Amino acid sequence: MWRERPTVALVITPRARLIDLQGASVNDLLDHLRTAVGDAHVLTDGADVAAYVVDWTGVHAGQALAVVRPGSTSEVAAVVTACRAAGASVVPQGGNTGLVGGGVPDATGTQVVLSLGRMRTVREVDPVAGTITVDAGVVLADVQDAAAQAGRLFPMSLGSEGSCTIGGNLATNAGGTAVLRYGMTRELVLGLEVVLPDGRIWDGLRGLRKDNTGYDLTQLFVGSEGTLGIITGAVLRLFPATPRHATAWVAVADVAAAVALLGLAQQHAGAHLSTFEIANRQALELVLAHLPGASDPLAEPSDWYVLVELAGAQTDDGLDDALEAILTAAVEADLAADAAIAGSPAQRTALWALREGISEAQKVEGATLKHDVTLPINRLADWVAEIGPKMAATLEGVRPVTYGHVGDGNLHYNLSAPVGGDDDLRTAAADLSTAIYDSVAAGNGSISAEHGLGRTKAAAGASYKSAVEVDLMRAVKRALDPDGLMNPGVLLPLVGQS
Template structure:
C-alpha cells in the first residue's frame, strides 16, 4: 500500500476523535500500528486473494490490555477483527464491510501459563504458535494431538476460533474436544475467566462451547486450558496406492479392525494433487514406481511399550492387498522417510497455491458417501468446465475432503475464477444431497457466509443470531463474518 496517498491518509483519520490516543495510552506505542506499510500484512489473507482495509492494528500483550482495547472500541462504536496467525482460508480474520474496523492481533500473547503432566492439561495464551505448544507438551512427556499443515504459524487462539481439525481427528477429535476451559474478553470489555481444568462440570450451560468455532464474532479468546495425552513415540507410517475412493473407505475398516485404538491418521491424496507437489516442492519424490489414481497415508501411533506397530500395519496392509484394496505400499523405515511421506500430503495446499488460482472447498460427508460424492461431483464440475483439475485430498477417517479445483492447464485464470459461484454451487449441492457440511474445519468467515443460508434452517439461523445479539448487541465483534444477512 502506498503511504503517501490521500486515500490512506483518510483511512488513518477514520477513527473517531480521541480513540487513537486512548488506544496508545492503553497499549503503548508498540501496541498500536498505524503506518500502512506495517498494517499491510494484517489485512490480506494467507491465500493472497482477500484484502481489507484498517486504520490500525492493535497488538495487546496481556488480557488486561485486550480488555482495555475492546472497551475503548466498543464505547466508540469501532468494530474489532480478532486475528491469530492469519493462516485462515475463509477470510474470517480479514477486515471488510462497512464502517471502521481495527485488527486486534493476539500475536504478542505467547505465554505458556502452566503445564500439568499429571492432570494432562496445559494453559496457554491465544498467541502461542501451535507448534510451540506441541513442543512444550512434548518436553513434559505429553502429547498435544492437534496437528495441521500450518502448525508452524497458526496460533492456539486461531485454532479455537475456527474449531480446527487437522490430521488426528480420527483418534482425538476436533479442537472442540481438546479444550477444557477458556478465558474470553467479551464485547463490552469484561473478562470471563472460564479456565477450568476439571474434566467433569455439570453446572449448567457449557459456555466455552459458544466461543469455539465462533471466529471471534462473540468475544476474543485470550487463553485456554487444553487437554494433553500420553506421548506416542512409536509410529508406523505407510504410503499406499489405491484404485479408487471406495477402496480407500474399505481400507479404513481393515486397519481399524487390525490396529484398534492405535490408528491415528488416515489421509487421502489424488494423483492430480500429488503431481502438483512433485512439480513444485523441492526435495519431494514419488515413493512408488508408476502412477495410481489415489494414495493413502496411514499412520499408527502408540507409547514406547506398545506392540510392534510396523508389524501390525504390515499385516493390515497385507490383508488389504489380498482383497484388492491396495495396489502397492511403502512402509517408512526411518524418521526421514516418514517425514518425506508426510511432506507429500502436507504440501498439497502450498503446491496448489504455486500452481495458480484455485477454488477451495472444505467439505465433509458421511464416510460411506465419499466415493459417490467424488464420482458425481467430478462429473458435474467437468460438465460445467471441461478440463478442470480436481485437486482432492483430505481425511478419510472423518469424512473431510478438501475438494479443490484448479483451472484447465491452458485456460485463462480470470475466466476460471469468474466461474467461482457456478462451480461452488455444483459442489455444495452435491454435498447437501448427501447430508454433509460445506465447512468441515476451515470455518465460515466471509467466503462461505452467504452459502450457509442455503444449508441451514431458518430456526438454526435465528438461534445463532439470538446468541450473537445477546453477547454482542453493538455488533462490534468481527462483523460481517459467519452469519448471513437476513
C-alpha cells in the first residue's frame, strides 16, 4: 500500500523566506506586483480571487495572497522576480480545469497565483512549415480554430477544450481523444518560451523539427506542472486537415472485446483510425440522465460501448466503407452486438456528446473519486475484471464510472458514491484509491496517464517510483528552483508528506 511506503530521503524544502509575508512586507510585495502588471491585474479581494482558488472539481481549494494577471512574458518575468525576492511561492494557472489540484494555492494564504488568462495572442501560423506559435493563455479551442482557418489541423481534443489553455496542456502533458493517432501533448510541441524561477526568460521558440545539440529542454518543461518554470509561449505542430469522418457507437460485451476490436480496426483502417474510446453502461446512464437532449443510439443496453472514428483528407472517399468493414468483421467475430453509424454531422456530434459529457454528468450526480490510470493494453481487460470486486468489497454500492482511451491504455476509473452515500465515499476514499494504485503498480502501469499528479497524487506518485527516479526528479527541481518557490507541493511531495 502506497501510504505505508517510506519517503525518499532526498527532499526539497523552500529556503528561509527573505521577508516575512506579514504587514508592511506584504504591502511591499503587492506594490511591486502592481507596478509590474498594473493595479487592475493584482486581485486581493475575496470575491475577485474566488474563482482562482478552487479547482474545477470543487474538491481542491486554498487561499492566495494575491492573484496576478500579467499580459506579457516580460510582465511574467517581473512578477516572478518580485516573488522570488520576497520569498513568496508562485502557483501558475491556466484555465483552471485541472482535476488534481495542481493549479490552485495551498491553504497558507502566502502564495501568489499567477494567471496567464490575459496572454491570448496567436503569434504566428505557418501552414507550410506546419507550425503555430501561441501565448500560453490561448484557449485550446482557439488554437484549433486558428489552425483550421489556415487549412490545417491541431489535433489535441479534450472535453475542456473550450476553457483549458495551451500552457496548462503543456504543463500537464495533456492527452485527450486523439492520442491514438497524434500522441500526447509532448509530441505536438516543437519549442517553448519559459520564465525561469530566477526571472530569466528562456527563448526556445525555434520550431525546428531537428535540433541535435544537447539536452532537450523543451521536453524538460512539458509535464513539469509549473514546478520548474512558467511556460509563456509555444510552437506547436500542425497537421493536414481531416474534414472527412466516419463515426460509430458500438456495443461490446466487455473490455476484452473492445481491445480485440481495436486490433481489428487498426488492421482495416490503418492510419485513418483516429479515435477509439470506451465507456461502461454506468457512464452512459449518467449522461442520459443529466445531458439535455441525449438519447441512447442503440435499442438494447450493453455493458460496454466503444466510440470509433476514422478521419481523413477531402480526397479520402473510402472511410465509410472501411468503417462498415470493421463493424461487419466485428459482428462476425462476436466482438460487437450492435452499432449506430453517424449518417450526418449532427449525428456525429450527438455520438461524441455521449462520450464528452461523462465527466460533467458525473459531477452533477454527486461525490466522485477520480482516477486516471494507464496499463499495458493487453492488461486492461484483466485489470478491470479484478478491480471491480475489490471496489465493491471496500464500499458496498459504489458505482464505477469507467471510460477512456483504449488505444493508449488509459482508463478514467472514476467512482461515484452509492446512491445517497456521498459521505460514505469520502470516508472510504483512501482505501479505494490505495487498492487502485496498488493494483495498477502490480500491473506495471501508472497512476496518472494524463491529468498529472498535482497536489492530490504527489506523495503517491513518488512512492511508486524507484528511489533513483525520484532522486533524479528532485535533482532537476533543485537545480532549476533551488529556493523551492515554484508550485511547491505539486508533483513532488514536500518534507513530511507521505
